[in-house]
Amino acid sequence: MTKTQVVPAGPWTDDEMLECVSILPETEHVVTVCFQAPSRRPFIFDAGQFITLELPVPGGPLYRTFTISSSPTRPKSLTVTMKAQSDSIGVRWIIDNLRPGMKLKATGPTGHFTSAKSPAPKYLFISAGSGITPMMSMTTEIYDLGGHCDIVFVNCAKRPSDIIFKRRLEHMATRIAGLDLKWVVDRPDPFQPWTGFQGHFNQLMLGLMAPDYLEREVFCCGPDSFMQAVREALAGLGFDMDHYHQESFHAPGTPGPELIELPVPDDDLPEEDVMAEVIFDISGVSQSCPETETVLNAARSAGVAIPSGCTFGVCGTCKTKKLSGEVHMVHNGGITEEEIEEGYILACCSNPRGKVTLEL
Incomplete structure (x- = not known):
């Protein structure tokens, strides 16, 4: 007779x-x-949510924090x-040394980057x-519960073969309505x-992927530069950032470890009640405007003609040389990094900060 294992009470x-x-193995x-x-x-x-693993690397324990990719429904x-x-x-120690049967100390789970704290009809x-x-964990939970699902799921990678969970997500999308x-x-x-x-995620892609993005609860996770670009793209389109969430955590490498939740960074975006001035050097005129006004609109108000096309930072028609000052620019590929370093801006998607002088 086989003896039944008794599972201790509680989680x-x-x-x-x-x-x-x-x-x-998932990808390379x-x-x-x-x-x-x-x-x-x-x-x-x-x-x-995430956990922190204590790794017995040579020279002493190393603490590393990882988001849980499985779902609480499993x-x-x-x-x-x-x-x-x-x-x-x-991670290299884990890949080279960790094997089935080995045990590790862990702390957690913890974290506030979760749809459980911000339930919404559309994500x-x-x-x-x-x-x-974390998106895999949240999506799997919604999938397993079998109820209403309205998720636009966007993932960016270097190559298609680098997309983690691609086949699993595509299978889920064939079994449930509302996973896009x-x-x-x-x-x-x-x-x-x-x-x-193909390319870098931008405002134009966002409008094509999720035309109703203003109605959705947004969760973002990736490198800091990527999350900053997403925040700026959403803010530039008038998204209510109270409905934006990103994963930010810090786990010091000291015994403990102490987990600290970090708020969404303040990106110093243009403000409507802060005034700026755009000076047009050749034309000899200037125009005062709120920081939230684009350089293109300021030029039109001052009677200065700047050729424009898409007004979305894509075509590059409104490319203009900036002689001095700072602008906040969120473009969609219409200007190169080399041109930006040379002082050029796209007038249609640049907001003046303080006093800005243009060559026009």
Whole structure:
């Protein structure tokens, strides 16, 4: 007769170590590690939260924080998905040394980047690279619950083969209505046709992917520069940033560790009640305007003609030389980094900060 294992009452707590049960390769340099509690107690957490692992690397323990990629609707196991960067110490140790049966100390789960704290009828999930992990957890939870689903799921990667969870998400999208997947890549894979979006995520893509983005609760995760670009794109389109959320956390490498939640950064965006002045050097005129006014509109008010086309930062027709001052510019590919370094701006998507002088 087989003896039945008795599972202790209550959920897993971080006074018990995590046992690695499998390591699954996802893409190049990306793996998913699956953990269980040795006691087989279930994991209770909110989709989007993270845990901190204590890694026994040479020279002392190293603390690394990872977002949980599994869903709380599947509580018997907990998975974290991670990418090894060129300078990764912790992730490289995991890939090279962690094996099924080994146990690690962990702290958590914790974190406020979760749809559980901001329930909404419509979501817009925007991620880049391994920032897809909390979106996978939140999407899987909605999928498993089987109820209403209205998610525009945007993920950006270098190549199609770098998109994590692509096949799994596409399978989910065939089984439930309302999961709209949008992939953006820098370049296609060799000898593989690509019919999705290509380039850097921008306002124009956003309008095509989710025309009703103003009605959606937005969750964003990725590199800091990527999240800043998304924030600026949304703010420039009049999005209510009270409905914008991004994953920000810090886990110091000291024993503990202490987890600190960071607020969404203040990007010093143009303000309507702050005035600026645009000076047109050749024309010999100037125009006062709020910071929220574009340079193009200020020029029209001053009677200075600037050729324009799309008025969306795409075509580059309104490219103008800036002689001095600062502008806040959110463009959609109509100007190169080299041109920006030379002092050029796109008048249609640049907001003056203080006193700005143009060559016109």
